[in-house]
Amino acid sequence: xxxxxxxxxxxxxxxxxxxxxxxxxxxxxxxxxxxxxxxxxxxxxxxxxxxxxxxxxxxxxxxxxxxxxxxxxxxxx
Numbered sequence: 001x002x003x004x005x006x007x008x009x010x011x012x013x014x015x016x017x018x019x020x021x022x023x024x025x026x027x028x029x030x031x032x033x034x035x036x037x038x039x040x041x042x043x044x045x046x047x048x049x050x051x052x053x054x055x056x057x058x059x060x061x062x063x064x065x066x067x068x069x070x071x072x073x074x075x076x077x
Contacts, residue, residue, distance in 0.1 A: 038046070
C-alpha cells in the first residue's frame with residue numbers, strides 16, 4: 001500500500017515556518033536591544049526640524065503653484 005507522504009510533508013513545513021517565526025521574533029527583539037535610541041531632547045529637536053523643513057517646502061511649493069496658476073490664466077485668456 002502507498003503511503004500518503006503529503007500529510008507529513010505538510011506538517012513538517014508548518015513546524016519549520018513556526019520555528020522560523022519564533023527565531024525571527026527573537027532576532028528582532030535582540031536587534032532592538034542593541035539600538036542606540038536618541039534622547040528625548042534630541043527627538044524633540046529633530047521633530048521640530050522636520051516639521052519646519054516640511055512647512056517651508058510646502059510654503060515654497062504653494063507659492064510656485066500660485067505663480068504657475070496665474071501664469072496659465074494670463075496665457076489662456
